[in-house]
Amino acid sequence: MSASANDSPERDYLPQLPAVEWVRAGAGGADRSVGPAEFSAVLLTVARDAEPGLRAAVVDALGSAEARWWLAVDDALRERWWSAPRWSRSLAAELADGEVEVLRLVVAGCHRDGRIREAAVVHLAEHAHPAALAVLALRTADWVPEVRQRARAAVDGWLRSSRGSLTQLTEMAFALRGRGQGAWLAERVEGVLRDLPLDGLEPLLTARDRRTRRAAYRAAMTGGLLSVRRLITAAMTDDDLPIRSLCARGAVQAATGPAQLRGLLVSRTALVRAEALQAVTAVGDLGAAEAALPDRHPLVRAIAQDRLRGSGADPAGSYRLLARREPPAPGVLAGLGETGGVEDAGLVRRWLAHPRARGRVEAVRALRRLGVTRSADLVPLLGDESGAVTRQVVAVLRHDLGGLDPEMLEALLRPGNAAHVRFAGYRLLTSGNAWQRLATNLRLIDDPDDRLRAGARADISTWLNRQAATTYHGPSRDRAAQLDKLIAHARPILGEDKIRLLRFHAGLHHQEAL
Template sequence: MLLAVDRDGDPQLIAGTGQLLLQASPRVWLRLDEATRRYWWGAPRWSEAAVQRLSRGESSPLGLTVAAFHPNGRVREAAVAQLAEVHDTLAVSALTLRASDWVPRIRDRARAALEPRLTEPPGVPVAAAAIALALRERRQGRWLADRVETAFSEGPVELLTAALAASDRRTRRAAHLTALAAGRLDLTQMLHAAEHDSDLLIRIRCAEAAVRTATVAGTVDLVRPLLSSGTAMVRAEAVHVLAREGDVTPAVSALTDRNPTVREVAQAVLRRAGADPLEHYRRLVMTSRPRPGAIAGLGETGTAEDAGLIAPWLDHPQIRGRAEAVRALHRLGAADPDALFPMLTDPSGAVTRQITRALRPWASRLDLPRLRELLTVGNPQHIRTAAYRLLHQRDTWTRLLIDLELVADPSPPMRNRALSDIKSWLTHEAATAYSMPQDRTADALAQHLCEAEDALGPDLVRRLRFHLGLTRRSGA
């Protein structure tokens, strides 16, 4: 398409295409460079026309950009020479790609053209930064990436401000981390990034830096907004630093946080302050509708004797409440299979996953007909999956019987899971399965294997017959 636009020469189309390229991600630029270079070989007439326009000095910035992707090094070098004279953001992006070119002369010319532009108005180096940082791991890519980071560290404030707000994640991350290391961000900027940036690493690093800065300045109260951050590590950091300054109230509130890391920090704070988080959790769980975090916290700090406080919340109205109740009972070694087994029909997969984990130790004792009933096609996927996992844990022959039943299941996830498990058993466990299925179990496996032949294919069927000792039986 770029070759066609460049060839046709329509000014509006060229301008519009240039704008689209300016908005493109670094990944698009890198793929475009590679794809266009391959395509040139199959378009000799277009290639010749583009080279002629280049030699006459008639190429637009878009045409020069396309020429900079050419497989012929002389053409790329000529394009770079002309791009060096063009004060256009599109030219900067093309030069950035060629600054890591494998041909030294092209690479050097592109770098010489780019170096002075890193101190130009903010938009120019920021446009180069996204591509330069994406090229860092290439053999010749580090040079420009290092120059960009130096510009963030030592360049004009306007450049840093533009980079901190860039849409490209790599650029924002490099700008924030470089500026933090250079001490170029004030507390307000750190707090804003810690609360609002979409990149997790930026949020965490800025929160840590904000806490250090506020502590040194004696303005720890300014980090309170971080207590409501959407990032668990940021909330935990705020709880920790406020407690260090003598305020444990946020830690009390954080005891019921949705994240275990934050709860752990809050629990440690209370213990250091001479309080017992367990007593807090016991009181919280006895309220009319405890938060899921309170149930989880009691499971983290309590004993088996607390099971009586947790068990009523297996009927918690919130999904997370029920899931945390199951998890807490399991953690305390107080899971009751008779109470949990009926919950396998819970409408939430988050709950049935916790129930499955808790019931695994009793898998061989669970109601087999009921598990088979839950595995049938009419049930929701998460219920079928829970039943499958528990049947899988029961014993080897039940596991393989269920797998053979499911290899032709109408549900792709169930089919794939069963087939994958059969292959895994053959690869990792079959050779050490010294016992063989007997009597009715062997008959059932032989029948299921016959029924699954089309789904399994002859090789898997042959290997299964051999390892299950069914070869004589099938030949009889």
Template sequence: MTNEERSLTAAVRGLARGCALGELVDLWQPVTWLALDERIRSGTDHGIERPDPRRLAASRRPAAPPGLPDGPAPAEAELALALCDADGHLREAALAHAARLPAVLPLVAVRTTDWVPAVRARAWEVLSAALPAADERTLAATVPVILRLRDRKRGGMAAGMLQELLRAAPPASLTALLRNPDRRTRRIALGLAVERGLLSPAELAHLAAHDEDVAVRSRAADAALAAGVPDETLPLLLGARSGAVRSAGVTALRGAGRAAEAEPYLFDRSGLVRACARWVLRQDGRDPLPLYRAACADPATVPDRAPLGLAECGDRKTDAAVLWELTGHDRAAVRACAVMGLRVLEVADIARLLPLLDDPAPGVVREAARALLPWADRLPEAELLRRAGADRPAHVRKRVRRLLDALGSTAYEETARQLVEDAEPGPVPVPRARVRRWFRWNRPLRPGR
């Protein structure tokens, strides 16, 4: 039994003991509600007492209008179990009580895709009446479930109703969904908030700079730039962690008449940002290539990614010599970017690249191996095997074994044997299938075979 299955079993048993839903499951994850419904209906949790149908009998009238039945309402735990019960009559009866307990509204949403038509109809009535009046907490738990149900056969109706509801929802309720853990919820909330003009340019830029979802960041950045207030938006966009958002900010510098401010982004860690910075400068009448060459000319002040930027817009004949010189720089980041630049320029000097596999910095060795990979069939096996030994650092063995694998010779089988004898095999990812193959080829035959 997996950890997820154990958690679901514990949640079902907790409901049977009368515990509240918030004490048992993560209310903000839609998959939790769907999995809980499936687990209860499957009936795999033996020993769980089912809800008493007599307590819900007052609402077992399929044609009854929506509303609350007479008599005391069941507790939250009992109602949750009834809404997910395998008996369709019990699920339908439970729905009449659900409007009294907003905590179970996500399960009502699940019932709108029920296979029993009477249950679907009753769930739709309850959901369409309760959702418009729901508070922010209830919406935060229910909206992600409805959006996830769009993938089901009968889930489109509730999703369409939700779209119209959110278009007319109070601004505070809609913008609160922008903090929801579910990315689908944040996406639809942002789209409607932009459509309704509920967010300022600074708020949009803040979302673009800090949200974890790529689609949200992109939409928020576009909306922030469309607002046309560079003094509020550009600093946030240019300082974002996402390269795509920073690139949008760099591109917007030209429209704001501030193209000169793109120069520092020639050395950004993101290739997209560097390309946008070069475009902005060219549109302003400045060639970025001399700027890269000047930055790489002084080893004492060269930015880390200047060698890579130089390769991206330079040429092999003129600039390769500078990159080779920077492979011996004191800073590992500069050395790694210099090797990356040589790969971009397609420099294939195997004799000079091989010694870089001995660099103490893992990043430099990684880039050297990438540069050598297209020429793996020309690499000397003896040199690679010497670096694949247990006496070499783990980051060197890791990259060299990948080169041996690409070499496609018996040399890789030798490294598979070494892996078994290696005192530190963990950081060296040799494919298990390769190791098993080596043992099949080299194991001694059993007696009689």
């Protein structure tokens, strides 16, 4: 550790210092065009050669970087240190002989040599800078036991002294949890959070990292620290689904009456609406159940339907009344399909022409649930302007291919049609007879549409590898003649091996032999 850099004839191979703006933008991971490997090389140069102002700016930017950026930079630095053997020796001497500034301690803490990392950890423990804490967190999961133990002792001391916000340490802890030695820090932090008062948790409740916010909300709710209003606000506004659901359940448990929960009934999150609806209707508020019948999510509709049935009401009757309105909400058609009977087919079928694509989708689904689908009603929707509608129609018609006109399906494949219409025709044509499937794929093998072309080539390979050997019936004479021409056309694309297999399985090898 005390060897001088001058004793080594080795050279460092580090890049030149770039523009100050580039370094500052890349330091915290804000500039996504700067990768960890590129940045780590520059970081070593900055730590070694830059003027003090730039070094201070870079270490401050690192202090606010996201945990995932730190993990990537740590890995990249460990590899990059191989290009700086002279500075490695010089830095080792600095660590052994005296005080080292924070940025140099940070890069030393990510060194490939465990002895240098351990020495850096000793010095980092004396600093309160967020970048120093981030590296200490990384080293608590270090693969070298001595480094790991020193880092954990330093972090434990930091936690006991409560020197600052836990936000960054918590973010790092959950980012490291999946690593071999990473569970220790996450468990330690979670234990600390459980004992924090609300003012200590506040910075974590608004942290950028979702896992940090989740842990903070769990700790606050376990301690009963959040008001019903605070829980409802989080359930309505947080951008993380697990947090919204967690806070909705907490609000339901903490509420003193259903009136406090009515705001949750209009949440954009189905799980939140479901939690609120269960609580509100549990005290007999059937009006809320009636209002939730047309909900767009099946879970919420199911709760509303169950509550109405429990009171002796008939949800299907309510859906029938709603379905006669102009036009009904898509959730009404979905609900009628879930609760109605065959006698409702005419009412649902009328809304295959619903002005909203979602309404047409739900009408098709409802007919399918009621078991009253008719090909004649659905075939016109294969040309619908919405891909969601055509996908739903295809899902139904694939079970009734016998009643479909092959010429009509082939017309869907015409190049002038919309991409989703062509794909609907492709899926139906390749769902039935093996030889029709093969012919369709061969026709599309050089199609301008990337999706159809790739799908056709992949399906030919799938058929050859998995199904061709068990296709015992051969093609008709007309189909065989068609396949002969299509296979010949595909020769430059598929290659001789696949062409030979296709001709063999189609029974065309006899003609080739003649």
